[in-house]
Amino acid sequence: MTSLTKAPATSSHDLIEALARVQKDIARACRRAGRSQETVTLTAVTKTQPLQVITLALEAGLRTFGENRVQEAQAHWAGQWEDQKALASGFQLRLIGPLQTNKVDEAVRLFDVIETVDRPRLVDALANGADKAGRCPQLLVQVNTGAEPQKGGVLVSDLDDLMQSLHRRGLPVRGLMCIPPVDEAPGPHFALLAKLARRYDLPELSMGMSADFETAIRFGATHIRLGSALFGARSV
Numbered sequence: 001m002t003s004l005t006k007a008p009a010t011s012s013h014d015l016i017e018a019l020a021r022v023q024k025d026i027a028r029a030c031r032r033a034g035r036s037q038e039t040v041t042l043t044a045v046t047k048t049q050p051l052q053v054i055t056l057a058l059e060a061g062l063r064t065f066g067e068n069r070v071q072e073a074q075a076h077w078a079g080q081w082e083d084q085k086a087l088a089s090g091f092q093l094r095l096i097g098p099l100q101t102n103k104v105d106e107a108v109r110l111f112d113v114i115e116t117v118d119r120p121r122l123v124d125a126l127a128n129g130a131d132k133a134g135r136c137p138q139l140l141v142q143v144n145t146g147a148e149p150q151k152g153g154v155l156v157s158d159l160d161d162l163m164q165s166l167h168r169r170g171l172p173v174r175g176l177m178c179i180p181p182v183d184e185a186p187g188p189h190f191a192l193l194a195k196l197a198r199r200y201d202l203p204e205l206s207m208g209m210s211a212d213f214e215t216a217i218r219f220g221a222t223h224i225r226l227g228s229a230l231f232g233a234r235s236v
């Protein structure tokens with residue numbers, strides 16, 4: 001038997017249950033770290049999800065969303081969601097994937113936060129894009145804490161230069177983001193990112209995914225980015 005309509009990856013019931021579970025885990029991690037739960041924001045990562053799942057997520061009360069491709073984010077959130085965005089107070093869309101310079105103008109218009117600033121060329125493109133659009137999203141710098149060649153993010157040794165070029169172009173930075181290497185314990189990477197954020201006096205730390213968000217909270221994460229813990233394993 002073949003089915004032509006693809007079933008949504010998750011049901012309303014599944015999502016509400018997953019969200020309750022995640023919120024309990026966040027609360028426990030906060031308690032253990034002596035932090036209040038309000039200091040941690042849950043970013044729901046909706047990459048690869050069908051539109052039905054996005055509707056369910058809004059219905060479940062989620063308001064902060066992460067996408068890692070500009071084009072997919074447009075398909076998910078531009079146009080048909082303008083009304084929902086207006087209705088959903090506190091709605092925030094965050095870019096958590098690599099940004100090509102030729103997508104900057106669209107990204108500047110669509111996103112409230114861009115977490116993946118990682119090179120001087122992108123800083124120039126963002127400054128120009130912000131001028132044109134008359135608005136600038138909040139910016140986070142992605143740090144490649146594991147110095148992995150295939151991964152986005154500025155090397156720790158180049159962070160200072162990047163912060164200076166952001167400053168020169170008048171672009172304020174709110175925080176740092178990292179994705180630790182998959183085959184290493186994440187704690188030391190989170191600790192390093194937290195240390196760097198203190199050095200530059202930055203309030204926001206985006207770190208921790210489904211597999212390691214409790215550790216990230218222990219090390220001071222203010223934003224955790226969860227996909228599979230909420231919506232189940234991605235098929236692509």
Ligand SMILES: *Cc1c(COP(=O)(O)O)cnc(C)c1O
Pocket residue numbers: 045047068096097179209210211225226227228229
């Ligand atoms: C996909 C993605 C996530 C979510 O990953 P899960 O392991 O499914 O929680 C978080 N951050 C980034 C940058 C991602 O690309």
